[in-house]
Amino acid sequence: MNSFIYDIPVKVYFGENQLSHLGEELLPLGKRVLLTYGGGSIKKTGLYDAVTAELNKAGLEVFELPGIEPNPRIDSVRKGARMCKEHHIDVLLAVGGGSTIDAAKFMAAGACVEHDPWEFLAKPETPIDKALPIVSILTLSATGSEMDCGGVISNPETLDKIGRMARPLLPRVSFLDPTLTYTVSRYQTACGSADMMSHILEEYFTMEHDLYMLDCMMEGLMKTIVKYTPAAMAEPKNYEARANLMWASSWAINGFICGGKRQAWSCHPIEHELSAIYDITHGHGLAIITPRWMEHCLDETTLFKYVQFGVNVFGIDSRLSPMEIARESIRRLSGFLFDTLELPSTFTALGIGREHFPAMARKACAGGVLPGFKPLRQADIEKIFEMCL
Ligand code: NZQ
Ligand code: ZN
Numbered sequence: 001m002n003s004f005i006y007d008i009p010v011k012v013y014f015g016e017n018q019l020s021h022l023g024e025e026l027l028p029l030g031k032r033v034l035l036t037y038g039g040g041s042i043k044k045t046g047l048y049d050a051v052t053a054e055l056n057k058a059g060l061e062v063f064e065l066p067g068i069e070p071n072p073r074i075d076s077v078r079k080g081a082r083m084c085k086e087h088h089i090d091v092l093l094a095v096g097g098g099s100t101i102d103a104a105k106f107m108a109a110g111a112c113v114e115h116d117p118w119e120f121l122a123k124p125e126t127p128i129d130k131a132l133p134i135v136s137i138l139t140l141s142a143t144g145s146e147m148d149c150g151g152v153i154s155n156p157e158t159l160d161k162i163g164r165m166a167r168p169l170l171p172r173v174s175f176l177d178p179t180l181t182y183t184v185s186r187y188q189t190a191c192g193s194a195d196m197m198s199h200i201l202e203e204y205f206t207m208e209h210d211l212y213m214l215d216c217m218m219e220g221l222m223k224t225i226v227k228y229t230p231a232a233m234a235e236p237k238n239y240e241a242r243a244n245l246m247w248a249s250s251w252a253i254n255g256f257i258c259g260g261k262r263q264a265w266s267c268h269p270i271e272h273e274l275s276a277i278y279d280i281t282h283g284h285g286l287a288i289i290t291p292r293w294m295e296h297c298l299d300e301t302t303l304f305k306y307v308q309f310g311v312n313v314f315g316i317d318s319r320l321s322p323m324e325i326a327r328e329s330i331r332r333l334s335g336f337l338f339d340t341l342e343l344p345s346t347f348t349a350l351g352i353g354r355e356h357f358p359a360m361a362r363k364a365c366a367g368g369v370l371p372g373f374k375p376l377r378q379a380d381i382e383k384i385f386e387m388c389l
Contacts (some may be wrong), residue, residue: 001210001260005176007256010147012171014246014247018175019050019137023058025173029133030090034083036065036104037098042113042139045183051095055264063128065086065107071275074105074118074155081110081117085134094136095172097188098143098282100137102151108132113316121153121162128166139176141185141345142192142248144199144253144284148175154276160274163268176250186233190341191283193229193245197222197337198286199252202265203304205373206295211260218257218310224248224378226313230340270381278352288345289339292387294330297374305373306330347388357385 013021026033033055042048057061065080069329083089094104108131119126134387138146140295145151149170152163184192204218222242231241251257270293271285289368298306310316310329320328338345347353370376376384 002262004227004259005036005257006209006255006259008147008170010171010235010254012015012147012176012250013173014176015243016177016179016304022051022054022135022175023060025094026055026060029060029172031059031133032061032063032088032090034063034065034080034087034092034104034107036068036080036092036096036100036107038064038066038068038070038100041183043181044096045139047095047137047139047217049182055093061067063089067326068100068103070099071154071161072099072152072281074121074153076103077106077110077153078119080104080107084108084111089132090127091133091135094134095255097138097140097192098145098152101134101171102125102139102143102153102237104134104136105145105149105151106153107132109166109169117156118153120166120329121155121164122158122160124164128164128168134169135173135175136171136173137180138246139180140188140192140250141242142188142195143182144196144249144251146176147250147254148173150253152272152282154279156359158275161272164250174250176246178239178246179237181232181242181246182237184236186236186342188263188281189229189232189236189245190343191281191287192249193283193341194287194290194337194343195227195283196245196249196252197225197333198267198290199291200225200257202267202372203258203261203263204263204309205294205302206263207267207305207373208261208263214259214261215308216387219255219309221248221252230322233341240248263373264371266370266374266376269370270360270364270384273364274352277356277360278350280350280352284343287341287343287360288350288388289384290328290345291334291337292384294333295387296376296380296384298326298330302374319353321334347385354385354389357382361385
């Protein structure tokens with residue numbers, strides 16, 4: 001196992017009725033709060049009223065930025081950074097899914113510099129040395145943004161969707177109340193689980209052989225997703241299911257399971273090119289791409305990982321031949337994503353044709369090689385896209 005540093009300093013309040021701690025967590029960070037949220041789900045669910053009641057009780061001065069889009073746009077980030085400067089904001093409070101939390105992260109960093117926040121994304125050498133403190137209240141189990149230092153921002157003018165990680169973007173505190181996800185639609189629940197599954201698969205499918213303990217943890221997380229997503233879809237107010245999914249979403253990407261690995265991701269950079277142009281739901285794009293990517297990467301050298309995955313996660317009979325197990329593991333994952341989670345299984349179903357395949361594939365590998373489980377060139381990525389049609 002390679003050497004690594006493990007340090008995840010996000011304080012998590014997990015469970016029901018934890019919002020009573022909101023004021024005591026915000027006050028030491030400052031009195032002027034920028035409350036940012038998405039397209040209105042928090043108003044429908046009553047969460048907005050609950051949050052503002054807590055903020056008022058704590059005597060905080062609140063400024064609001066609603067309307068953060070799914071696949072958040074750089075213009076929203078710019079607006080938030082401007083508001084932070086104009087109103088001398090001390091702390092950002094992001095209430096929502098990954099899109100709202102991601103946008104808040106780059107507003108928080110943008111508030112500390114004079115340049116356009118898009119430079120953080122377009123020019124990765126631009127330092128992110130500091131950011132205003134961020135507190136998050138998560139309403140959708142999916143991205144893990146509540147416990148990681150990453151964010152992904154779209155720029156519709158350049159058709160780019162770019163991610164970046166930087167330590168100052170870590171939320172200081174995150175509130176994870178599974179009951180806040182009771183209202184998440186079947187579709188978003190399914191997409192969220194597909195996203196989590198992908199975060200784990202991106203780490204799990206590696207050629208490194210000496211990560212037994214982490215492999216077991218990842219298999220446990222994947223089994224949790226397979227077990228509880230159908231339960232949450234069938235019964236949206238199933239606390240046990242929502243709670244297991246929520247905690248799994250954070251642990252799928254909070255840095256723990258990648259300890260010791262030196263592997264780049266494959267499906268995410270490919271998917272980001274897709275949602276940059278078509279503005280689709282990230283988890284759905286991943287659901288379509290992942291089984292095709294697995295199919296493309298399967299050969300005698302990579303076979304062992306498919307066998308381990310199929311037997312330990314889906315309980316496939318280990319007496320079958322390795323290649324049979326590998327093929328069955330792809331079938332079982334596809335069955336989970338497309339039958340159990342009911343996600344349409346092709347680009348065609350999402351209205352996506354092949355017209356942008358060459359450009360998207362070129363961008364995904366930056367004109368060279370996309371490193372990862374199996375290095376992919378433009379032609380490989382185009383082939384994977386073709387399989388998704
Ligand atoms: O905007 P509102 O009205 O709140 O509605 C949202 C939105 O329409 C709705 N929703 C959220 N919580 C709800 C709810 N509806 C009812 N009840 C609730 N409790 O769900 C819709 C999707 O929300 P969004 O925040 O876009 O979803 P998600 O959490 O999946 O975030 C996706 C974004 O995160 C990025 C993705 O690329 C995408 O832009 N990612 C961020 C990562 C990170 N920070 O590390 C990693 C991921 O791989 C991912 O790339
Ligand atoms: Zn993701």
